[in-house]
Amino acid sequence: MARVAMRKGRLEAFSDGVLAIIITIMVLEMKVPHADTIQSLQPLIPVFISYVLSFVYIGIYWNNHHHMMHAAQHVNGAVLWANSLLLFWLSLVPFVTAWMGENHFSTWPVILYGIILLMAAISYTILAHNLTLLHGKNSMFSRSLGSDKKGKISMLIYLTGICLSFIHPLVGFGLYVVVAIIWFRPDTRFEKAGEIIDDNDGETPLETDSHKKSLPLM
Amino acid sequence: MARVAMRKGRLEAFSDGVLAIIITIMVLEMKVPHADTIQSLQPLIPVFISYVLSFVYIGIYWNNHHHMMHAAQHVNGAVLWANSLLLFWLSLVPFVTAWMGENHFSTWPVILYGIILLMAAISYTILAHNLTLLHGKNSMFSRSLGSDKKGKISMLIYLTGICLSFIHPLVGFGLYVVVAIIWFRPDTRFEKAGEIIDDNDGETPLETDSHKKSLPLM
Amino acid sequence: MARVAMRKGRLEAFSDGVLAIIITIMVLEMKVPHADTIQSLQPLIPVFISYVLSFVYIGIYWNNHHHMMHAAQHVNGAVLWANSLLLFWLSLVPFVTAWMGENHFSTWPVILYGIILLMAAISYTILAHNLTLLHGKNSMFSRSLGSDKKGKISMLIYLTGICLSFIHPLVGFGLYVVVAIIWFRPDTRFEKAGEIIDDNDGETPLETDSHKKSLPLM
């Protein structure tokens, strides 16, 4: 059991490391302007907005990954590789963030940004699916994961956003913001159950219930 | 309890990772000069000074974050998000450090540097506030946090520094240095109580008392 | 015993950190195009393919390192230095990845890429050898490590790839992909034994057996 915990711990540590680096190196794409006027920052505004959205997304992924791995009891090879797949797509976020920001949210960059988000969401679903297979359908893990309505809706919105970007990219960008808000907004059921649940994951029926939303497949 | 510790541990690990990356990538903004003369380093002096100040600030934040999370018993969703907000503002430090250094402490860069510091300080206050709410007003955590005089003074000095930078940016910069010195200087009460306190956080009344200043809201 | 675990833990943590940074900074070599057209991404395709291969390789190394260190009971100075040697060669992967990608898999970059992979594989063998010496030939660690047929074949393929690159670099590149597939493909014996083995490393004869392939010397 201690050995299992260690293996899980190392997966968490590696993922945390990669996510911490992704979230931090993105800022390197915000090139420091040569002039020192307030106007010289103006061209950076879209880059900054793009950075904020990606920061929120990586933050949400870290938060959800944290919750899901916390609930997990075991990991196996399939979980390790699904996790690597997720990290792969997230590692491309700094690239598409910079491309989208520098091109002021024009069509192709917004589409590619959406595709990367969609790929990350699919990978997250695969990761959750592999964890469910490993723990069994009737395990505490699987029950707390729930039916993942939120995750399915997110993928649908990403897809819609990608398609509508061909008409106007800001519609696509707007829809990506909507998904971020859906995940960012505290869950009301989760709020009602309060801190007690938060400190006793998976030990009371009440908490299991409230956690249905706290282990989302984004 | 073990589960709670793990969750807190992962928050600490993620924050440590981000802070470690921020403190290290800042040096990448010090562009290596092409010439090999001692004179070629001269234009880097303001960039270096700017780097030193930011290194000290990130170091102080790491130190304070370390102390505060050490005293904390639980974390919840609100704490996670307040922590992310803090990391967001600190992630912008490399950008403003480079901008300020490359422009030799001229008006707008110094103002923006101050705004980022102020935002980080406000986020830290929110984080401490959320931790206090979670632990309760009468908890060991809240009592050791104290009234946070130092934190309130810091924010006032930042604000003054931002305003006075319009008259002369070096006044603003000087005030940011003052705040760093305030936090850097070892606390006299803390010194008196000595190492014993440092190794037994929150277990004796003496230690609680001396810790009032060691859990600051910068 | 707890002390030993800590030392091993810190070696793992440091290695995870370095591997996490390597895997993430590679993406910085994919320079964001200035144009916003889909065509502007075309020159990045070889860079992207190069990135994918390196991502998979670093992922495989992390996975294998994770398994091998998990099975290890002790570390000593020789292990620490062999580990540093491995990290040294892997730290050069972002450089050769970018060089190979930007030059569309031309002769010398492909050769150098192969040399770096070969050096990393040799270092990994030295690391495994040092761990075997430390644990003893008849230890659980050494038995689960096995004869390392896969590792020896990999080194042979690298060498062949380096030589054949003088005739045509894509042959070399193709062989590096073959090695990645060899390692990436789940081991059949490992699969048969299933998840149970994966959670009880080194405790049952069955599991030890199935692990012969899961502790590879790449």
Add this chain to the structure above:
Amino acid sequence: MARVAMRKGRLEAFSDGVLAIIITIMVLEMKVPHADTIQSLQPLIPVFISYVLSFVYIGIYWNNHHHMMHAAQHVNGAVLWANSLLLFWLSLVPFVTAWMGENHFSTWPVILYGIILLMAAISYTILAHNLTLLHGKNSMFSRSLGSDKKGKISMLIYLTGICLSFIHPLVGFGLYVVVAIIWFRPDTRFEKAGEIIDDNDGETPLETDSHKKSLPLM
């Protein structure tokens, strides 16, 4: 006691993180050549040599820091700040490594490289001194630290190297290599005592003795 361990653990984790990032981002200073010929790598040879030396130095520091913190029982504010000072000087290593490499080991870059190494060595001495003060002169920690002959000789060689660089920089560079070899070379007493000592730090008189050299003040 558990609390102390945690605090020490977080100091170690933060230091590991910073050292892992330093050792990895240095490679970013090796700019990928545009041509794909073997000749195009030639100008990178001094940069590569410079990188190798710095990699070895950071590796030595990580190794020594690892051993010293392993032996330490407590940390306090003074230790935290001495540790930050050490990390500060080491964070400048990528900068001086690149400057020295790009200028083919000419006078000023070699001098500055030596100054940074000297400063790091002094900071390490301060860190060890603060740990000794905290643990007491007669503690296991202080006795295993010993008189630190190796550390004092290193600082003398750095100083000599800096001075002699004014005559010819390669003399200075050669002396820095000498210090790296002094630390890199396995200690004979340490070797004789073997693995047993390495796994039971500070528990037998034999081991304490052999450790006199394994807790060096570089």
